[in-house]
Amino acid sequence: MRLARVRALIIIGTLALVATATAAWAIMNDSQADLAGCEPGEVPVNLAMPKPQDVEVRVFNSTKEPGLAGQVKADLQEYGYKVVETDDKEVEGLTTSARIVYGPKSLGAGHVLSAYFLDAERQFVPDRDDTTIDVIIGDGFRQVNTESEKVQSLGEIGRPTAPPGTCEIGKGTEVTPQTSAS
Template sequence: MQRRLIRMGYTRLRAYLVFGVLAIAALVVVVVAVARDSQGDPAASGCPAGMTLVNVTLPREPAQVKLRVLNGTRRAGLADNVSAEFQDRGFKVQPSKDSKTKFAKVALIQYGPKSVGAAQWIRAYFLGEAEPQYNAARTTDVIDIIVGEQFRSLATFTEVNQSMAQIGDPTAPPGSCAAPAGAGV
């Protein structure tokens, strides 16, 4: 009986030692992982100094995209109509207004580092015929669309998908580099 108690004591002691060593090893791994975490550090993303991090991620749903439509033509109410179409498709649309400058082509899409991927998606609604205009100094995530004289209508859902296949995935504009997926730009 006493031998059995002694043997049970050594077994428990051994189990406690193994558990303790595993717990300490896990703690060390967690501390090292937290200390070496570089998700918020732009240099850790491989982006050279002086370059702007941009969000090239395509939005999952229209509600993640903020738009402002400007009328670059002499046609009254055009920006309101285009805004209503985007709003009906689920986009967050700010009040439309007239552009100070007139635009002869289909559309001009103005965007900044926070909306590179979203701007690519919006180009697909114009069948890739909208002219993209990136501005690294732009701090907002709102995309401005100046609708031009050659605009006729927005693409259908199927046409948008086909246009995205032709346009391709968003890429970082010159002088910038893509932020890691999930990084807030």
């Protein structure tokens, strides 16, 4: 009878351990917890600033200069971005260097990407459901900023903030290259 009790206690203990581990995993991976601070009707936005290799970009040329989208694609790929499409796209009155268009899932990434362009317009589209960011090259374009110019630009524009009618769900930071003093 003693051996049967020991086996029963071992089985019950194992089941309790598995149940506790499963509950802990479910709580830590619950996506609803991210929306806890959102009011009804607010659009959740991701303010995380991911690494370039985690960002998909489409580049469109709205200027009359041929091949500009390909040039920008090459520059962004050099910095690690995944450029998934290039094309021409007419946009009337785009006099700045670029317009960066993004949705709620990529607000932080769009913010960082805008720092590669001198006077980029940022356009948040609340009902956009994908994570891809559109870069539309405008008539004011001269070149894609270098990494150090991007870092300086981010210092000037600051961290991304949630637009009115939205609530933030991600606050990660981008990993930037470290420079060592010589």
